[in-house]
Amino acid sequence: MSASIDLDATLFSGQTFAWSKQDGVYQAVVGRQLVCFTEKTFDPLLAQNGALRRYFDMDWEYGRAESYLSSLDPHLARAIQAYKGLHILNQDPWEVLMGFLLSQNNNIKRIRGMYELLSKHFGTHVEGPWYAFPRPEQLMNVSEQDLRQLGMGFRAPYLLDAIQNHALLQAIPDLGDEEAYRALQTIRGVGPKVALCILAFAFHRQQAFPLDTWMLKVMKTRYPGRDASYFTPYAALAQQYLFHFERTQGGRL
DNA sequence: GGCCAGGCCCCAG
DNA sequence: CTGGGGCATGGC
Numbered sequence A: 001m002s003a004s005i006d007l008d009a010t011l012f013s014g015q016t017f018a019w020s021k022q023d024g025v026y027q028a029v030v031g032r033q034l035v036c037f038t039e040k041t042f043d044p045l046l047a048q049n050g051a052l053r054r055y056f057d058m059d060w061e062y063g064r065a066e067s068y069l070s071s072l073d074p075h076l077a078r079a080i081q082a083y084k085g086l087h088i089l090n091q092d093p094w095e096v097l098m099g100f101l102l103s104q105n106n107n108i109k110r111i112r113g114m115y116e117l118l119s120k121h122f123g124t125h126v127e128g129p130w131y132a133f134p135r136p137e138q139l140m141n142v143s144e145q146d147l148r149q150l151g152m153g154f155r156a157p158y159l160l161d162a163i164q165n166h167a168l169l170q171a172i173p174d175l176g177d178e179e180a181y182r183a184l185q186t187i188r189g190v191g192p193k194v195a196l197c198i199l200a201f202a203f204h205r206q207q208a209f210p211l212d213t214w215m216l217k218v219m220k221t222r223y224p225g226r227d228a229s230y231f232t233p234y235a236a237l238a239q240q241y242l243f244h245f246e247r248t249q250g251g252r253l
Numbered sequence B: 001g002g003c004c005a006g007g008c009c010c011c012a013g
Numbered sequence C: 001c002t003g004g005g006g007c008a009t010g011g012c
Helices: A007-011 A037-049 A051-056 A061-068 A074-083 A091-103 A108-122 A143-148 A153-164 A166-174 A177-182 A194-202 A213-222 A235-249
Strands: A018-024 A025-030 A033-037 A124-128
Touching: A007 A025, A025 A051, A025 A235, A033 A037, A033 A124, A037 A051, A061 A074, A061 A091, A061 A235, A074 A235, A091 A108, A091 A153, A091 A166, A091 A194, A153 A166, A166 A177, A177 A194, A194 A235, A213 A235
Parallel strands: none
Antiparallel strands: A018 A025, A025 A033
């Protein structure tokens, strides 16, 4: 009984596009290895794998954050009650950048499919049907036409620009929130929303508060006149709860 | 079959 | 600085 984590909410709330679950078995390639577990084998796996413990962000102050956010207002309290244990992963910045370039004007199901397609075509084979998401070096010779033929559509040139400028990600940890926010948007196809997703999901910036179409609706109906500062210092976590709750339960009255 | 999806670019006012 | 059309494609 390590700290409680809600695996379904964490892995299928649209912060990562790498995971699948079949017959109770969670699977994805993390780093260069296939990670595979069930509810029962999750804790033992973490006990022997420190990198995964960090990936699942097991040592952050979720108890305090859940408690504080629940005290803010009834709507947020309901969202947290519904998905208590929703964690924000510590993902690879490159994979988050590419994943959220794919996300624009798109739906989560198809994003996952496109992400998997890029992995199968350009990534390193791991085992069985599993491939790692391609590193930038593996994509250096890809053309816009290649990407369009794989169904990437108008995002193809954005992916190419990210491939060319991936080194920019190295500097982000040393930058403050505002500087990092601006630096990320020098990549073509990275606007305010995608930049904030990268800051939240790859760099664990707790004040990153991405507003997609779902969150815009939540803010308009539930939090008129408010912004991220209302949720300080846990805006990113609040956003993920509200987003997931809205999408799955329509912000149930 | 039309509307929408974890938006952004670009151009007009 | 703000508003709105266009963009590829498929889920539902």
